[in-house]
Amino acid sequence: MTTPEHNRLQQIGWLARVALALVFFWHGLVPKLLWLSADEVAMIQAHGIVEVEWLAALAGSAEIALAVLILSIRRHWPLLLAALLLLLLLVDVALFSPHLLLQAFNPVSTNLAALALCLVAWLAESTPVGRTSPE
Numbered sequence: 001m002t003t004p005e006h007n008r009l010q011q012i013g014w015l016a017r018v019a020l021a022l023v024f025f026w027h028g029l030v031p032k033l034l035w036l037s038a039d040e041v042a043m044i045q046a047h048g049i050v051e052v053e054w055l056a057a058l059a060g061s062a063e064i065a066l067a068v069l070i071l072s073i074r075r076h077w078p079l080l081l082a083a084l085l086l087l088l089l090l091v092d093v094a095l096f097s098p099h100l101l102l103q104a105f106n107p108v109s110t111n112l113a114a115l116a117l118c119l120v121a122w123l124a125e126s127t128p129v130g131r132t133s134p135e
Contacts, residue, residue: 009039020082020117021067023110028063032056039100046096076122083118086111114116 002010031037036056044052069078071101092113093100101108 008110009124013121014067016117016121016124019080020114020121021070023067023114024063024070025067027110028060028067032063034058039097043093043100044095056125060089073078074125076125079122085114086115086118113122 031040033056036053040056041052044055049055053061066082069083090107100106118128
């Protein structure tokens with residue numbers, strides 16, 4: 001039997017997953033697949049890669065696939081994968097494109113907010129069924 005508290009935690013977990021998936025979906029679709037942004041091009045070129053369009057399309061497709069996984073697989077591993085990628089990408093930007101860390105809506109604010117969503121979903125979905133809180 002599920003309690004109202006458990007239902008509320010499941011709703012919070014689902015909301016965090018939806019928001020996290022939207023972040024990955026948007027960042028995969030808009031600046032990589034639909035309108036390749038100058039910042040995306042510069043970040044790829046900072047690695048010495050010349051096949052910018054191909055890699056951007058691959059990265060965008062992978063981000064959209066991750067968004068689908070986050071929503072369709074209600075296990076913890078998609079959240080862990082998302083958190084790991086967010087951390088790795090933040091370190092990558094810090095090493096190869098540090099000027100982007102000073103921009104408005106930069107990778108620090110975006111990635112930390114998305115990491116928080118990973119944690120919220122994890123915690124909300126980790127509460128055992130039937131556990132009661134002290135009152």
